[in-house]
Amino acid sequence: MPEQANSVVVEKLVKRFGDFVAVDHIDIETRKGEVFGFLGPNGAGKSTTIRMLCGLLRPTSGRAVVAGFDVARDPESVRQNIGYMSQKFSLYNDLKVIENIRLFAGLYSVPAKDLQGRIDWALEMANLKGQENLITGTLPGGWKQRLALGCAVLHKPPVIFLDEPTSGVDPITRRQFWDLIHEMAGEGVTVFVTTHYMEEAEYCNRLALIFRGKIVALGTPSELKRDSMTGQLLLVECEPLGAAVEALQAAPGVMDAAVFGNALHLVVGDAAAAQPQLRSYLETRGISVSRMEQIWPSLEDVFVSLTTASNTAEERKP
Amino acid sequence: MTDAIQPAIKAEGLSKSFPGVRAVDALSFDVKAGEIFGLVGPDGAGKTTTLRMLAGIMPPDSGTAMVGGFNVVRDPEGAKHALSYMPQRFGLYEDLTVEENIRFYADLFGVKRTERDTRSVELMKAAGMSEFPKRLAGKLSGGMKQKLGLVCALIHRPKVILLDEPTTGVDPVSRRDFWRILYELVTDGVAILTSTAYLDEAERCHRVALLHQGKLLFCDTPANLKAEMKKGVLSVTSNDPRSLRSCLQHAEGISSLVMTGDGLHVVVDNAARRIPEFEALLKGAQVPCDPIQQVAPTIEDLFVDAVGTGEPAHA
Numbered sequence: 328m329p330e331q332a333n334s335v336v337v338e339k340l341v342k343r344f345g346d347f348v349a350v351d352h353i354d355i356e357t358r359k360g361e362v363f364g365f366l367g368p369n370g371a372g373k374s375t376t377i378r379m380l381c382g383l384l385r386p387t388s389g390r391a392v393v394a395g396f397d398v399a400r401d402p403e404s405v406r407q408n409i410g411y412m413s414q415k416f417s418l419y420n421d422l423k424v425i426e427n428i429r430l431f432a433g434l435y436s437v438p439a440k441d442l443q444g445r446i447d448w449a450l451e452m453a454n455l456k457g458q459e460n461l462i463t464g465t466l467p468g469g470w471k472q473r474l475a476l477g478c479a480v481l482h483k484p485p486v487i488f489l490d491e492p493t494s495g496v497d498p499i500t501r502r503q504f505w506d507l508i509h510e511m512a513g514e515g516v517t518v519f520v521t522t523h524y525m526e527e528a529e530y531c532n533r534l535a536l537i538f539r540g541k542i543v544a545l546g547t548p549s550e551l552k553r554d555s556m557t558g559q560l561l562l563v564e565c566e567p568l569g570a571a572v573e574a575l576q577a578a579p580g581v582m583d584a585a586v587f588g589n590a591l592h593l594v595v596g597d598a599a600a601a602q603p604q605l606r607s608y609l610e611t612r613g614i615s616v617s618r619m620e621q622i623w624p625s626l627e628d629v630f631v632s633l634t635t636a637s638n639t640a641e642e643r644k645p
Numbered sequence: 646m647t648d649a650i651q652p653a654i655k656a657e658g659l660s661k662s663f664p665g666v667r668a669v670d671a672l673s674f675d676v677k678a679g680e681i682f683g684l685v686g687p688d689g690a691g692k693t694t695t696l697r698m699l700a701g702i703m704p705p706d707s708g709t710a711m712v713g714g715f716n717v718v719r720d721p722e723g724a725k726h727a728l729s730y731m732p733q734r735f736g737l738y739e740d741l742t743v744e745e746n747i748r749f750y751a752d753l754f755g756v757k758r759t760e761r762d763t764r765s766v767e768l769m770k771a772a773g774m775s776e777f778p779k780r781l782a783g784k785l786s787g788g789m790k791q792k793l794g795l796v797c798a799l800i801h802r803p804k805v806i807l808l809d810e811p812t813t814g815v816d817p818v819s820r821r822d823f824w825r826i827l828y829e830l831v832t833d834g835v836a837i838l839t840s841t842a843y844l845d846e847a848e849r850c851h852r853v854a855l856l857h858q859g860k861l862l863f864c865d866t867p868a869n870l871k872a873e874m875k876k877g878v879l880s881v882t883s884n885d886p887r888s889l890r891s892c893l894q895h896a897e898g899i900s901s902l903v904m905t906g907d908g909l910h911v912v913v914d915n916a917a918r919r920i921p922e923f924e925a926l927l928k929g930a931q932v933p934c935d936p937i938q939q940v941a942p943t944i945e946d947l948f949v950d951a952v953g954t955g956e957p958a959h960a
Contacts, residue, residue: 366904367816368819369786369816369819370786386786410777432908468687468689469687494813494842495688496688497686497687497689497690497857497948497950498689498844498945500947502903505903505904506904509886509887509904513887523814523815523816523817524843525845526844526945528906530905530906531888531906531908532907533906547906547907548883548905548906549907550907551910569832584824585821585825586824586828587848587869588848588849588850588851589851589866589867589868623846627817629818630817631821
């Protein structure tokens with residue numbers, strides 16, 4: 328086994344397309360058995376990074392070592408030593424369960440002597456023992472997903488990449504799926520997750536946020552919620568809501584005011600100091616406040632705060 | 646036209662079956678003018694089928710659907726002008742520009758040219774798309790495409806808007822922009838019914854219907870739904886969530902326990918009683934962690950509590 332088999336190590340990685348720097352000197356170092364989340368808005372450099380890490384795209388400069396192999400020098404070994412699963416596409420729906428497993432075993436060059444053992448393992452894991460001949464497309468979502476994961480790890484890769492693995496799945500199935508992922512991580516597999524969904528991000532041990540080609544935040548979900556937000560959040564319930572938003576756009580010390588269901592979310596510098604001021608500001612304008620309290624930001628608040636902090640116009644470009 | 650007291654959408658006992666599956670099962674709810682109502686549930690819960698029945702493009706097996714005061718089965722033409730339906734894959738022409746797509750939909754709905762031009766300027770501004778009317782729709786990002794779809798769907802000033810998972814595949818920043826547009830629309834008295842598979846998105850709606858396997862689990866405001874949850878929700882953070890779990894998973898009073906990236910999310914019968922008990926257990930096992938906190942339940946907690954974890958609850 329090569330050194331750093333169970334990890335993804337990225338140093339000063341750069342990818343340029345002409346004048347455009349898609350990935351700009353990023354550094355990542357995952358730990359063995361870690362579930363690492365990689366987040367970023369569309370066009371931030373996320374997919375370009377993943378394609379480099381999977382040995383599908385050659386970096387312009389810098390270095391990335393995945394499962395112990397250099398992605399630029401030995402992309403073929405990288406591809407043979409990782410697993411990849413996406414919720415959108417992973418299995419052939421018109422093939423039987425067993426045919427999908429055999430196909431992936433072939434793609435990942437599972438040695439003949441291990442084949443039967445791995446097939447049995449995958450069927451067991453997906454709860455599909457005795458159902459080998461079912462057409463994959465007819466399986467319920469949760470089963471299909473476990474089968475997709477089983478197929479992605481048939482060759483026992485030390486590193487697996489998951490792309491929005493549980494989007495749209497019901498919460499119970501999703502919880503079971505992530506338990507399985509954490510179990511694999513517990514056995515030392517490094518799991519690299521990309522997602523837009525903060526519900527999935529919460530399951531990661533650490534998160535990195537990429538924006539305009541650079542890593543702008545790194546930490547555990549709790550650390551990001553605690554430390555990475557510009558300002559503090561206030562929840563305000565008041566009547567009438569529409570007039571309140573308009574008034575608050577111009578209020579001193581309010582960085583952002585947005586409707587959130589039946590309430591408002593405000594971003595302010597210091598929540599404790601702002602509360603009495605904002606209360607009287609609203610009340611002098613005929614708006615009655617029924618509730619005002621500081622709330623913890625969600626991962627989505629953090630994400631939006633970090634990616635819209637500077638130059639909103641730039642971000643709004645299609 | 647619509648009576649102000651009458652709901653903008655009224656579904657009564659709507660049902661639809663497909664071979665082998667009851668996709669929508671006796672669903673009743675109503676949506677008022679000026680309200681954003683969320684149809685929330687995982688894939689396969691019956692959201693798309695419900696929206697199709699309300700849009701008048703799929704007849705229900707039984708039950709009635711009234712939209713903008715029109716019965717969609719008996720008076721589909723009347724309903725068609727009152728509503729706008731944006732399916733998951735909205736039919737944008739990728740080789741037409743932003744502007745050309747808007748004109749196409751305006752013509753389709755018979756919108757007069759002067760009306761079309763003012764409305765289009767107004768909507769493009771709200772969607773943050775004013776700067777690129779000449780861009781090909783195929784060159785837009787996922788979030789922008791969804792916004793253009795919404796602009797096209799709104800060009801004839803419908804009273805009722807039906808949106809099928811408009812934010813699926815859209816990043817959080819564009820998702821927030823999209824919601825900002827929806828909140829602006831309802832101030833004009835439009836009724837919006839939107840579906841989502843993301844339970845956290847339910848919190849942005851004024852009221853939600855939580856669906857599971859074609860059946861209505863709950864229908865209320867997110868705040869009332871959470872208030873109804875009698876169980877307590879605890880958050881425990883630690884650098885070593887696996888040890889946390891092995892220490893607490895068989896503790897008394899737990900109805901659900903989820904390991905997240907840096908801790909546990911636990912639903913218990915009585916938070917005040919269990920917090921000190923759990924802290925003592927963790928201390929005894931020498932598992933380091935931050936003080937246990939009681940947190941507000943999420944819509945997901947409610948869903949899981951209603952549907953059951955498939956395992957017998959302890960308490």
